[in-house]
Amino acid sequence: MSAALAGWVQTDVHAAWNVAIGFLKESSGMMDIYLTRGATAEMAKQDPDTLLRLYAGDRANQKYATFGRFLIEAAFENGEQAQLLEKLRIIENSEDRNKWVSQIF
16 A cells, blocks of 8 residues: 555645545554655655644644655755744644654754
């Protein structure tokens, strides 16, 4: 499933993401996170704001905690570290926001 979703996001990132996020929302373990990692990585490159909003909206920051890795990697690949730092304001929890800043630096 991971490879299929990763391939699909190359042609229609939002359609593939809608399937992947369904798995993540219903997930109770790491397997679904593992299976959707290709879609998440590509979404981080093509539409990082969507991932950041999901992370920020998850008050416990448990289900979407892995998004940070993908968003930071994409920001470095695209030379958009400063833009990501600016967008981190959306994360209300200062401890979580500081963790992201620390990871970026």
